[in-house]
Structures are given as C-alpha cells and as structure tokens.
Amino acid sequence: MNDAGPQWMVETRDLTRIYGDGEQIFALNGVNLMVSPGELVTVMGPSGSGKSTLLNMIGALDRPTRGQVFVDGKNLAAIKNYDDFRGRTIGFVFQLHNLLPTLTARENIEVPMQGYAGRAERKRRSEELMVLVGLQDRMHHLPNQLSGGQRQRVAVARALANNPPLVLADEPTGSLDTTAGGELMDLLHQINQSQGTTFLVVTHDISVARQTNRVVVMCDGKILREDLIGSAFEEDLKMWRFSQLGQKIVSGSEEDLDLISVDTDQLETLRQFLKKAESVGSV
Ligand code: ADP
Numbered sequence: 001m002n003d004a005g006p007q008w009m010v011e012t013r014d015l016t017r018i019y020g021d022g023e024q025i026f027a028l029n030g031v032n033l034m035v036s037p038g039e040l041v042t043v044m045g046p047s048g049s050g051k052s053t054l055l056n057m058i059g060a061l062d063r064p065t066r067g068q069v070f071v072d073g074k075n076l077a078a079i080k081n082y083d084d085f086r087g088r089t090i091g092f093v094f095q096l097h098n099l100l101p102t103l104t105a106r107e108n109i110e111v112p113m114q115g116y117a118g119r120a121e122r123k124r125r126s127e128e129l130m131v132l133v134g135l136q137d138r139m140h141h142l143p144n145q146l147s148g149g150q151r152q153r154v155a156v157a158r159a160l161a162n163n164p165p166l167v168l169a170d171e172p173t174g175s176l177d178t179t180a181g182g183e184l185m186d187l188l189h190q191i192n193q194s195q196g197t198t199f200l201v202v203t204h205d206i207s208v209a210r211q212t213n214r215v216v217v218m219c220d221g222k223i224l225r226e227d228l229i230g231s232a233f234e235e236d237l238k239m240w241r242f243s244q245l246g247q248k249i250v251s252g253s254e255e256d257l258d259l260i261s262v263d264t265d266q267l268e269t270l271r272q273f274l275k276k277a278e279s280v281g282s283v
Helices: 051-058 082-089 105-113 119-132 148-159 178-195 232-241 244-251 264-279
Strands: 010-019 025-035 040-044 066-071 090-093 166-170 198-202 214-219 222-228
Touching: 010 051, 025 051, 025 222, 040 051, 040 178, 051 066, 051 166, 051 198, 082 090, 090 148, 105 119, 105 148, 119 148, 148 166, 148 178, 178 198
Parallel strands: 040 198, 040 214, 090 166, 166 198
Antiparallel strands: 010 025, 010 066, 214 222
16 A cells, blocks of 8 residues: 555445345445545435445445445455454444443543553543534533533544544434534534545435535435535536526627626636536536
C-alpha cells in the first residue's frame, strides 16, 4: 500500500448474503459498491431492502454468503482479529445511542479507547471530541441529563474515539425530531469536511439523503440506482438551466444577452456553471 492510501475506503464485490435454509432470502444480491476516502454517502431504500445487512457486512459484524468486502484496502475475509480491526478502523452510530447510563458523556467516549490509549490520552481525546461535537459544557452529564440530539452527538463522538477512517451510521436521525435530525446531519457534514472521515449513512429520510453528496438506493438486496446530489445552489441552477433563458445561455445564442446584465466573461462563467450543474444527477 502506498502513502496515498487505498483507492476505495469501501469496496464490495458481488456481495451476497442469503438467509434461511428452506426458502432462501437474498438480503443482499450481488452488490458492487465503491466509496472513496472522504465521501459522505447515504444508503436509502424501503424496509427489508438490505440496508442494515450491507452495513453489517461492511462493519465485519456478519459474513457474506458470497462475494468480498474490502475496507480501507483490507479484505475482511483475511482479517484475523475482527475486534481489533473494528476498533481501529470503523466507528458505529446506531439509531439508539446505546450510551452506558451510569457513565458521563465524556466517560462514554472513552469506552472504545480502552486498550488503545493510556488514561491521560483517553481524557485528552474525549475532551477534544466533546468540543468537536459542540458539547464542551456537557462533559460530566449523564446520558439521561441530555436531550436526544445531544445523546446522539455523544454517540458520534464515541464512534470517532479511535479516529477511524470510516464511520457507519444506521438511521442515526431515526429517533430524533426534524430539527435535531438536521443538526446531527450538519454535524456529520462538518466532521466529514474537517476530519476527512468517510461516512456511510443508512436512512429512509429523503431530506437527510439530500444533504449528502451521493445516494445509493437499494431494493430487494440490490443497488437500484446511485445518484450524485449537488448543493442546493447547483440544484437551483439545474432547474434554471432548463428555463428558456438558461437554455439560450448554454446554447450560446448571443441575441438575448441584453436580457441579463452580464459581460461576456461573466456569461461564459455562467455557461460553464450551468453545464456543470447539468452533469450532476438528481434523485
Ligand atoms: P433493511 O435494513 O433495508 O430494512 P435488512 O438488511 O434488515 O433490510 O433485511 C434484508 C432482508 O433480509 C429482509 O427480508 C429481512 O427480513 C432479511 N433478514 C435480515 N436479517 C435476517 C436474519 N438474521 N435472518 C433471516 N432473515 C433476515
């Protein structure tokens, strides 16, 4: 492996998981998924479409019936110590925060660091993470003294404890109201940008999915489609691109130039922008 790291943070090849002895259920059926380092990807799909099974496979919590999973360049089938691999490489966030009720928020973050860092380092890192998730004034609160959104923030901080390159989140906003859910997604974005952590987020909420750059839609154990989603600005531009004026600008007709007060350079920039926006897919 070179210094540039693996090409894919996650790669699945023909990933298949069959349940049942008699009637077979294809929870996953030949899934090929590639996630680049630093991406924030959401996985959507109806209940029973295989989202959780996919996350479990990538998180080395379950084994495929057929196919392969590579995480951070490593073939999961060849790993000797799964606990150690998960501890260092993958952070998990679940719908229910699963915080230990008798430990403070900061102490909960320290739990995954046991065995990986000394006491002083655990304290330093857990404090740093409480700041990162905006809860520096809640260090010593117990989980039941925090709001649902705050508890989920602690769960995110706990997932980041050992600075894993990948975080898997299964319906992380599922138990939150819209506002708290939106704030949690903002936090994941912010961490994705500032720490470069790769996120794979399962959700059934389209508004959550629209906040990410790429959406993978699953159905019956297969990837139905994958879409790149632009920023709200790009989405607006894309709409505008198909308006009469947008079409004229892209097609390069100069006759309507006077309709918008821009000079030639600005017009060219706008044209390039509209073309770029057009190439970004939508849900
Ligand atoms: P989703 O997360 O999209 O709701 P799942 O991955 O949980 O879907 O499930 C995919 C399919 O596999 C469903 O039909 C489900 O009933 C089945 N399934 C999941 N886990 C098991 C299991 N442990 N035993 C048998 N069937 C299972």
